[in-house]
Amino acid sequence: MSTAAPALRRRPPPRVSGDLPGDGHMAEFAADPISFFTRARAECGELAEFDLRGQITVLLTGPDAHEAFCRAPDEQLDQGAAYEFMTPIFGTGVIFDAPLPIRNQQLAIQTMALRHHNMRSYARVISEEVRRFTDAWGDSGEIELVSAMTELTLYTSTHCLLGGEFRETMSAEFAHLYHDLEAGLHALAYVDPHADHPLFRQRDAARVRLEAMIGEIVERRRAADTEYEDALATFMKATYENGSRLSANEITGLIVATMFAGHHTSSGTAAWVLLELLRHAQFLVPVVRELEDLLGPAADMTRESLREMPRLEAVVRETLRLHPPLNMLARQVLQDFDFKDYQIEAGKRVCLCPYVSHRIPEVYPEPERFDPARPEQDSVFTDISFGGGRHRCAGSAFALLQLKSIFGTLLRRFTFELVASPETYVDDTRAITLRPHTPALVRYRRKG
Amino acid sequence: MRITVDWDLCQGHGVCMDEAPEVFAVEARTGGYPRVVLLQEEPSQDLRRQVEQAVKHCPTRALRIVGE
Numbered sequence: 001m002s003t004a005a006p007a008l009r010r011r012p013p014p015r016v017s018g019d020l021p022g023d024g025h026m027a028e029f030a031a032d033p034i035s036f037f038t039r040a041r042a043e044c045g046e047l048a049e050f051d052l053r054g055q056i057t058v059l060l061t062g063p064d065a066h067e068a069f070c071r072a073p074d075e076q077l078d079q080g081a082a083y084e085f086m087t088p089i090f091g092t093g094v095i096f097d098a099p100l101p102i103r104n105q106q107l108a109i110q111t112m113a114l115r116h117h118n119m120r121s122y123a124r125v126i127s128e129e130v131r132r133f134t135d136a137w138g139d140s141g142e143i144e145l146v147s148a149m150t151e152l153t154l155y156t157s158t159h160c161l162l163g164g165e166f167r168e169t170m171s172a173e174f175a176h177l178y179h180d181l182e183a184g185l186h187a188l189a190y191v192d193p194h195a196d197h198p199l200f201r202q203r204d205a206a207r208v209r210l211e212a213m214i215g216e217i218v219e220r221r222r223a224a225d226t227e228y229e230d231a232l233a234t235f236m237k238a239t240y241e242n243g244s245r246l247s248a249n250e251i252t253g254l255i256v257a258t259m260f261a262g263h264h265t266s267s268g269t270a271a272w273v274l275l276e277l278l279r280h281a282q283f284l285v286p287v288v289r290e291l292e293d294l295l296g297p298a299a300d301m302t303r304e305s306l307r308e309m310p311r312l313e314a315v316v317r318e319t320l321r322l323h324p325p326l327n328m329l330a331r332q333v334l335q336d337f338d339f340k341d342y343q344i345e346a347g348k349r350v351c352l353c354p355y356v357s358h359r360i361p362e363v364y365p366e367p368e369r370f371d372p373a374r375p376e377q378d379s380v381f382t383d384i385s386f387g388g389g390r391h392r393c394a395g396s397a398f399a400l401l402q403l404k405s406i407f408g409t410l411l412r413r414f415t416f417e418l419v420a421s422p423e424t425y426v427d428d429t430r431a432i433t434l435r436p437h438t439p440a441l442v443r444y445r446r447k448g
Numbered sequence: 449m450r451i452t453v454d455w456d457l458c459q460g461h462g463v464c465m466d467e468a469p470e471v472f473a474v475e476a477r478t479g480g481y482p483r484v485v486l487l488q489e490e491p492s493q494d495l496r497r498q499v500e501q502a503v504k505h506c507p508t509r510a511l512r513i514v515g516e
Contacts (some may be wrong), residue, residue: 071456108460108481115461241478307505380457380509389456390481397461397507 010343013047013058016040024051026191033327034429035354039059047342053191056328057349060339061357067381068339069106069331069352070389074100079391081332082349085189088204089181089260091211094253102240109238109246110392112252113161113231119303119401121229126156126405127301133412137444142419145274145440149267151272154178156402157259157266161231166217176212178207181256182264185432207256214255215248231258262395265325268435269399270406272323273316275436276370279422283372287311288411295408306404314372314404322370324354325433329387354384355434416445450490450514451499457510458483463507468498470495 016039019025028036029052040048041061048059060069063169069077083096090097095106128134133152137143147162154175159167184193184203193200221228248256270431277284299305330351337344344350359367363382364374377383386393393399410416418425419441428437451471460482464472473485491499503511 004454043455104480108476111459111461111481390459392459392508394459394461397463 001223010341013049013342013344014044016043016048016050019051022053024053026052032429034353034427034434035357037327037356038359041356042058047339047344054272055349056347057351058344059351059353059356061353062360063363063377063379063382065339065390066352066357066384068337069350069381070304070381070387070392072337072389073106074390076335076337077331077350078331078334079103079331082330082351085193086257086260087187088193088200089209090257091249091253094250095257097119105240106246106250106254107391107394109235110258112238113234113258114395114398118229118231118234119397122160122303122398123303123306123401125159125407126402127409129156129159130406130409131413134410134434137414137446140374140443140445142441142443144438145271145442146438151265152406153263153267153270153402156406157262160398161255161258162217163228163230163232166232167358174210175314176250177206177210177213178256178259181210182260182432200331207252210256211248211252214252218248218251220352231255247276253295258395261393262399264431264433264435266399266402266435268325268431269320270403271436271440272447273319273403273407273412274416274442275418275425275440276319276322278316278416278418278442279425280370283311283315283370287315287407289359291408291411292407295412299408299412301405303401303407306401306408309404309408311372312404312407313400316400317383318370318372318374319387321358321364321374321383322368323427323434324385325435326387327355327429328353329384353389357384412447414446417443419443449493449496449516450500450511451486451488451503452514453484453486454510454512455483457508459508459510460484461507464502464511467502467505468495471495471499472502 016025018028019442020027025036029050037059040050040059046060046062046065048061050057050059060066078100080096080100084220087097088093095103130152133155155167180202183199189200201205211403217232221236227233232251232255235246237253239245290309294309295301295305328351330349333344333346333348333350336346337350358364359365363377380387386396425440426437427434455485458481460474462474464484465474468491471486471488471491473487474482476482477487499513
């Protein structure tokens, strides 16, 4: 006797409680997205549906959910609409505002700029920037770690992406423009990035001026016909499949996108790596020893010398688990999305929250315990510090190289200690990207 | 040994190509990311160390060695 399997009756995801008429869950989400997502999973489990002023979104947490999200084709789960709020910052027709075939070509060009081959010179550049930056520190003192790392990674990113010349002549104006673009990221932007708001007007003015600045540099470079090896050179040289080059708008957009993607994500992580090392001396000592063994006084800070740093890498991995920079990775559902016995209908959105996923006790026992010796997970989709799938962070290799380069230099030149009690250093989950709450003060002393 | 590629993960970074150019190449693709091309699906044992390095250093962990 044969029986056909009964048709699976899929149900919609469970809904988080507490949505208010009109606003939905917006107030709670905007006030503290991490707390909200924590409550959502606690209440609903693997899938948790919520409402942001009419935009229905489903939070997916857990390795199985991550894998389904990451493996779904772009035609089914689309980044475009989910990141529409970035369009005024990146530019019209750039990345998420471009149709899929164009977008994929732009992303491929961005990946090209960050690819392995270009890493060769970055390690040395970054170490020199760290040395230069810390030369101004004197023999001892106290620093606010987040602003220090934010400034340092602005220099390292700019140098690596736009070249040494730009880095030297980088006017205060560029930093201000970049800051104005960032300030345009506000919870309101998620719902209506074109609303009439002073921050948005400032953002738009900054974008116009930045394109003019970069346009000038592009013209100058083309006229001078000099060979450069930075990301800007890659963007200027690249062509679409139809043979056309990127416009000044598109080049500006890719530069902004690349800097955005890698700035506060890296600086927040760098700050947390140091803080976690300082409040767990049992891990700091072997890391310093590893660095001193690998990088003697005449250290060759090239990519090769930084490749194998297992203790530092384990510390970085565990730091990212506990303090993943991005609160939310979102997609627009274009085709009905089935997961286990649920269905998420087209028109809704789905999102991942690394912070919550990385604290699931069944996956990470004693989740709040900082332990670099945790065994690596079997599935590549469990740890989503860098996302996963074909849209996984294209800069992850650069990010790790940068962290190794920064700490390879910092921890050999200085000793550090916390100024405040260890437990007072906590996440600020409301910043652009998650980072330590400021002021995050540390004391330093230059080594003999 | 046999090499498998998880095509949902490959982004064409080219680390594999740098580590073992006899085994891996990265090629442009129409409408999408560049992707790895396996020049040899079952490379000989003398390439094992290089292939292991390629697998280990792939930024997206898209590569796997199966079998001896």
